Amino acid sequence: MPEHTHLYLVSNQATPNLTPALDPSIAPRRVILLVSPDMRQRADWLEAVLKARGIGVERWPIQDAWDVAHIQLRVLELLEAEQDRLRVGAPPRRDDQREAAIALNATGGTKPMSIAAYEAFRAYELPIFYVHPEHDRLIWMHPPGREPVDIANRVRIEAFLQAHGSRVQSMMTDAVPAARQTLGEWLVANQARLAKPVATLNWLAQQAEQTLRTPALERRHLRDRWFATLVDHCVEARLLTRTGDHLSFPDEAARFYLNGGWLEEHVFTLLRGLRAAGQPIQDLARSINLYRLDQRGAEVRNEIDVACLAENRMYLVECKTRRWNDGDTQGPGAEALYRLDTLVDLLGGLQARGMLVSYQRLPAAVMQRASDLRIQVCAGPRLPELHSALTSWLG
Structure with missing residues (x-):
């Protein structure tokens, strides 16, 4: 022109x-x-x-x-x-x-x-x-x-967010190591068996935030064959060590990963694969930490699990591994959806899209709220279908 x-x-x-x-x-x-x-x-x-x-x-x-x-x-x-x-x-x-x-x-x-x-x-x-x-x-x-x-499709994520009033502090764009990709794939493929053990490990990792050492494992944990299998896989991947009835993390990165960060990496890896296969994804990042201005002009910190730009449209993904309570209309499930909906509107504009990816089954009330907010959901037993769900969402 x-x-x-x-x-x-x-x-x-x-x-x-x-x-x-x-x-x-x-x-x-x-x-x-x-x-x-x-x-x-x-x-x-x-x-x-x-x-x-x-x-x-x-x-x-x-x-x-x-x-x-x-x-x-x-x-x-x-x-x-x-x-x-x-x-x-x-x-x-x-x-x-x-x-x-x-x-x-x-x-x-x-x-x-x-x-x-x-x-x-x-x-x-x-x-x-x-x-x-x-x-x-x-x-x-x-x-x-x-x-x-x-x-x-020349716009990049950082410039896109800046034009919408946000300052990116950090984000990750490197490929996930092969060993962690394999572990993530195993966790998703065995979702039906591992839903409860993953929720347990998620809680234990959360309790170890300050010390990198979990509380003592309870007898019910020790008797759970799939929880033991999950721990063995994590020990093999050098993400955990076990001493008696306690689990320890080698560093904060390992604790964060087993506290749910692995699902974020799995989604990111799937999107990288879609881009390599020809999906028009122009930019892709995970663990995005940013600051945006509120109505009073003060900077507010926000986090985005995974974001991608495709055909100059912003797609935001929230990843959760925690368990949800049935009838959760005002609790963490609804809060996660409202947070995602707000970020989609503030950071992406009218054409932006949001998706909630949950390792655990979502209560009916949360599913209905997601539908009302036009947020895509891939959760629980559907998680092994995430690749096709992402393809359809972007398409």
Whole structure:
């Protein structure tokens, strides 16, 4: 696309303004942000991402995002200023006229912003495009006859989160060691037998957070053949040692892994396999620690178990190995769903998706709540089907 300047309408949804700016085939050299007072912070986030990638950013303020006449006047003033800017410089040759044009991205902003800017650009016979939210495609609204453009999947997780107001402190992207992949596969394949032993080990690992040593094993634990088999596998993998009736972890990483981190790694490994098989996953990470600003401007710490970007859409996965209580309508199950739903909305925008992966069976009330929130679930006996569930979810 030859237009070297884009006008973006700043709103709560950063993705439609971010993706065309980062596709080399259509990226502008300069972006102008149409910003209302309540969107200044959003403009800060977007500007930081664009400037870091060498794109010049300017702002054109409006006072009321819902006043069509005011917005139209301000956009007309902008277009006059752009024409004056071109006249002050060296006059472009005839074949450079298109190169000097400014294009409107009509996707963001309020409806009045989009309508007013559209009408102003039509009056000046300038290009206008819209980013299709489902198909990640740039569609020309004006002039007629220009072919749509499939936007390249160039956005990375850190930039995506930054544009939505989050600062990534750390995340992991390396492949999981083969021995741990094998252990994770064994745990999933034997979910029906290991559900209770895994919940026990999860609880013991949680109790050992300070000392790396579990409380004494109870007689019922010692009599459980599958719990003994689980411990043996973990000892063989050098994640545990057993001394008498106590289990010890060699380090915090091993304790975290057996406290549920293994499921996070398993999901991550499956997604890596899907990407290698041709699934359009452009970026993938796990154990993401980030800070975002709350409504008071204070930084709030959040964690994401697994995240991936596919076709410029954010997918967030929450992984749990704990047992759930039947009738859990306000307890940890509901809390996990609300947390995931909030993060999906805050960090991914309207097109983001969330999934809860649970080693244990989920109560009916939690399943219903997940359905109400449009959160995908793969839990309990269905866990061996996780590969196909992820494929369908991304597809």
